[in-house]
Amino acid sequence: MSDSLVTFANVSRFYGEVLGINKVNLSIPPGITSLVGPNGSGKTTLMNLMTGLIRPTQGEIKVLGIAPDHPERLCTVIGYCAQFDAFPKGLTGHQFLYWFLRMHGMSHEECDRRTAAALERVSMTAAAGRPVAAYSKGMRQRVKLAQAIAHDPQVLVLDEPLNGLDPMARAETIALFREWGQNGRHVIVSSHILHEVDQISDQVILLSQGYVVAEGAIQGVRDEVKEQPMQILVRCNDPGGLAARLFLQDHMVEAKISRDRKGLLLRTTDADRFYLLLNQVILDSGLEVESIAPADDDVNSVYQYLIGEGGTL
């Protein structure tokens, strides 16, 4: 089982006296996993550790059962699109992919084929013959992504991969993540673009100041925050009547009626009891409910709850 996971066992990394991450225990299953946290929270440190670019001060890391201090084995299964916006000098986009594939030991024909396929996957075929130095930031980001996927890795690690991409490229890139995640591979993404992370992630890992503060499916992480009231938006024909019934309950914290008098924004500490009560109200009073939706299950809300105001992203 552990051979299909990326695991961190009590991993710490210090840069001199500066904390990178501390006592991290993680077990990342296949699918899309997002690392979320403000600058300096340890996202890049975590990624550099799992790709073997740095070593832990203590603890043990395994990527599909492989220790990162064996790059000759690890790098066949892992692809990393790092945050650094730098490229070897004098190479075209095609040469950039081709030469690093040659270092894998593949033949000329194999490298050519994989280079063309990877560039096509990120819509960079037309610009393949141009020097990377002449690319726009979005193109450089895409060619880095192509380089990370060219050898068809099982684990794709992406540090802020959506930076600099236009909306079309962003949508294409997200589609690629989804496809890879659905194929049973690991896609581990860090990003500040939270609503996109929210949409694509199977699970999130929330980091703050080098510590993992929560991990799991977004809904599950949200449920862990028991002391924080959950916001639920109900659109119905009688929000005032609903609010009056709800305020008799001890788990209700707040209720706001929207300006159009059709919506009620509630804050409750027990969502399960709220939903039971809502069913009862519908049965008793014939309340017509148009929609019910959690209003704060996104990553940003969860993050704000867990980290507090100081953890602004």
Add this chain to the structure above:
Amino acid sequence: MTRLGNGPLWLRQIAAVLRLEMKKTFFSKRGWWIYCLAAGPVAITLLHWLFELRARAGANHRLGDDSIAFAALFQFFYLRATIFFGCMGIFSNLFRGEMLEKTLHYYYLVPMRRELLAIGKYLAGLSVALVLFVGSTAAAFLTIGRHFGPAWTDYLYHGPGLSQLGSYMLVAALASIGYGAVFLLCGLFFRNPMIPAAVVFVWENLNPFLPPMLKKISVIFYLRSLCPVEVPVPPPFSVMVIDADPTPAWIAVFGLLAVSLILLAYTAVSARQTEINYGE
């Protein structure tokens, strides 16, 4: 993943690193000063040839004087400046340059042993150094006595000329191998390789004035003992020079190769422990 092609994997990986590095290193704008260093002595001997052609061949000096002049040019310009600083520029940048440009992680994310990466990079640097410095040495030697015409041809083919040329080329190659290994190591370990380079430079240039035991802890001592023509040290320096028994050629050659191999092996093993730290 299919791995086609000829030869074992490690050889193909070294070859790939070698070819990419050659592509990046040869004719790079950043290395213009290294090309100038290599072209400098050739330019001097070309000017000498043209100057002597305009005068009358052999009017100013004898052929033997040019032989000594080349020996001095080789020992004081090539060994102490051209090859030393050229190798510093080429080899110390192989790792340090990638760190400064934030591109080393691309190499570290390839499934190859980092020892092989170090060897591939060294071989690429060595190829460039050999072409530049051995080529420059040969060109300068063949040019310096050209103005003597048939006498120079006779000196080359029927005298000691070709043998001397072979020795100089061998010494230039050994210097590239030795200094290359030193500076590759410096580039891996030092954020600013200029500091160890300055230390090595001072040590190498103090060599004639050091006691015999200390003389032997240097590259230049062995290289000088392989040079075919001795250069007399002019006064007042001559009184400060401490003589030491010359090292037999085979010891000098194999000693230098062995030391270079040890340094390269240490660099290769250390590369495995190196982390990506771009100072951010």
